[in-house]
Amino acid sequence: MNNAPKPYGIIAEFRxxxxxxxxxxxxxxxGYQKWDVFTPFPVHGMDRAMGLKNSKVGWFAFLGGVAGYTxxxxxxxxxxxxxxxxxxxxxxxxxxxxxxxxxxELTILFGAFGSLFGMLFLNRLPRLYHPLLKNRRFALVxxxxxxxxxxxxxxxxxxxxxxxxxxxxxxxxxxxxxx
Amino acid sequence: xxxxxxxPLDLSRWRKVPLLLTAGGGLVALLGLLVNRExxxxxxxxxxxxxxxxxxGALFLVMAHHLFDAGWSVPLRRFxxxxxxxxxxxxxxxxxxxxxxxxxxxxxxxxxxxxxxLHAKQPLFTRPMFYAVAAICFGVWxxxxxxxxxxxxxxxxxxxxxxxxxxxxxxxxxxxxxxxxLTLAAIMWMxxxxxxxxxxxxxxxxxxxxxxxxxxxxxxxxLVLDRQGVLTDTLHDHQYYFLGSLLFAFTVFYAYIHFSQYxxxxxxxxxxxxxxxxxxEKGTWWWVGMVIIFGHFFLPFLALLRIDVxxxxxxxxxxxxxxxxxxxxxxxxxIMPVKHPDGFVLHWIDLxxxxxxxGLLTMIFLREYGKHPPYPLKDPRLVEAMGFAHPIPTQxxxxxxxxxxxxxxxxxxxxxxxx
Numbered sequence: 001m002n003n004a005p006k007p008y009g010i011i012a013e014f015r016x017x018x019x020x021x022x023x024x025x026x027x028x029x030x031g032y033q034k035w036d037v038f039t040p041f042p043v044h045g046m047d048r049a050m051g052l053k054n055s056k057v058g059w060f061a062f063l064g065g066v067a068g069y070t071x072x073x074x075x076x077x078x079x080x081x082x083x084x085x086x087x088x089x090x091x092x093x094x095x096x097x098x099x100x101x102x103x104x105e106l107t108i109l110f111g112a113f114g115s116l117f118g119m120l121f122l123n124r125l126p127r128l129y130h131p132l133l134k135n136r137r138f139a140l141v142x143x144x145x146x147x148x149x150x151x152x153x154x155x156x157x158x159x160x161x162x163x164x165x166x167x168x169x170x171x172x173x174x175x176x177x178x179x
Numbered sequence: 180x181x182x183x184x185x186x187p188l189d190l191s192r193w194r195k196v197p198l199l200l201t202a203g204g205g206l207v208a209l210l211g212l213l214v215n216r217e218x219x220x221x222x223x224x225x226x227x228x229x230x231x232x233x234x235x236g237a238l239f240l241v242m243a244h245h246l247f248d249a250g251w252s253v254p255l256r257r258f259x260x261x262x263x264x265x266x267x268x269x270x271x272x273x274x275x276x277x278x279x280x281x282x283x284x285x286x287x288x289x290x291x292x293x294x295x296x297l298h299a300k301q302p303l304f305t306r307p308m309f310y311a312v313a314a315i316c317f318g319v320w321x322x323x324x325x326x327x328x329x330x331x332x333x334x335x336x337x338x339x340x341x342x343x344x345x346x347x348x349x350x351x352x353x354x355x356x357x358x359x360x361l362t363l364a365a366i367m368w369m370x371x372x373x374x375x376x377x378x379x380x381x382x383x384x385x386x387x388x389x390x391x392x393x394x395x396x397x398x399x400x401x402l403v404l405d406r407q408g409v410l411t412d413t414l415h416d417h418q419y420y421f422l423g424s425l426l427f428a429f430t431v432f433y434a435y436i437h438f439s440q441y442x443x444x445x446x447x448x449x450x451x452x453x454x455x456x457x458x459x460e461k462g463t464w465w466w467v468g469m470v471i472i473f474g475h476f477f478l479p480f481l482a483l484l485r486i487d488v489x490x491x492x493x494x495x496x497x498x499x500x501x502x503x504x505x506x507x508x509x510x511x512x513x514i515m516p517v518k519h520p521d522g523f524v525l526h527w528i529d530l531x532x533x534x535x536x537x538g539l540l541t542m543i544f545l546r547e548y549g550k551h552p553p554y555p556l557k558d559p560r561l562v563e564a565m566g567f568a569h570p571i572p573t574q575x576x577x578x579x580x581x582x583x584x585x586x587x588x589x590x591x592x593x594x595x596x597x598x
Contacts, residue, residue: 054486054487057483058486062484088438089446089448090448091448095445097441097442097445097446098445098446100442101442102437
């Protein structure tokens, strides 16, 4: 039985936001895919430095909104015009005008659901355990240190090359993280 | 700073177009006045309200710039100031409306003792008040736009902080005066065509459509000035994105206002309110209403949803032109059913009046733009518009260090100034 822990990835520590930004540019240009950056606060320009594309959450919000609007209209039409026709104020049994405010509310509600659950889905959350939580130095990420992690699962990953790249990028402290 | 787009366009062929429009349109309008006075009055009013939108929208954007202490819109402020300074000329163009008012406004020839709707609107709906309102509106607009441009040009010379404080002052006072006068103008000049009607949304409705169309215009003007290399050095990626986002916001705002107006009247279902929309659902006006719902709202709304399209020029330029068409149709929907209850008519006098004003105002705008620096040269926030951070807190920025969307090390020469 092999109890030796599997490596998760290689973690590099940086001292300043500018350092990690340039490190991210180098890792991006080296062609890695499964890697991430951890900073105590948002660093402007990091999206571009990491080569991140526009988030797909917008599509979940849009589809949620369309679903909400349709649900609202269908619900009101079904209740007032089909299942239990009721004349109110001499108005038609169904009109998109009076059905609009509730449908609009549902558009917003479902749109918000779409963005929240879409975000959770794309981030693979909730997740109770992460290998990085075992790393003691990583706790400094909530204080004043910046970390860059390249996962072993990356197709281009080789420990020697990744370590060399991160050293060249200016990291003073590099170590392996176990799964 | 962004890179220049490509070689400037050769616009020399277009140089004579404004003059031709003025002369040709002026002749057609004059002929219209002689042949069909009533149609001329309505056509002139429609064209006038259209171009009033542009100056009102520009004045609002200038004041909003100062009120929000914005940085990104500094390079665009100068041409907006010139657009707002067309108000004295619009006051001249108002003269035919003032003279033909009895032809346009039925209430002027009614006895308030016999007409309850008119009696309820005393003393606003009296002839002296009609002219007083016009004088007050133009007085306020000319004063505000003149002062805002005066101090802006003053800062080009002195580079002092005082002009910024003055412009803020005029914007703070001005935004209230602007809201009141624009509402009065929309009520007295457009809504009063059917004086029996009332809607508290009406001023905001005209405002929303006006700023929407002005934003489309501002996008196009920025695009042309960027292409010609006039503004290129002062622009950053975010100007187009912010203009597109504002256009998107006002697309929704306009729809919200117009829907609310319709919804409340539809729900209340009272004849003294519904008659306004009943008239506008007859004949081809029904289809104009549909075009407004889908073309003024749904098309730009869905088109502008994506974050990246706001900076795609091939996509945005036609959309900005579309705002002109839609706003014109929207104003026609407000004004023309009184004259043509059976359906939409595009009269040749409409085109003449529009062409005359378009040509005249373009000539004045270009002359004014050419006379002064193309953007506020010494505005303390110009550096932010270019995408750089303030190296040190300034008096104007209120001591904040402003963030920019670029990384510090991208512009080492600027960051080197940090103390």
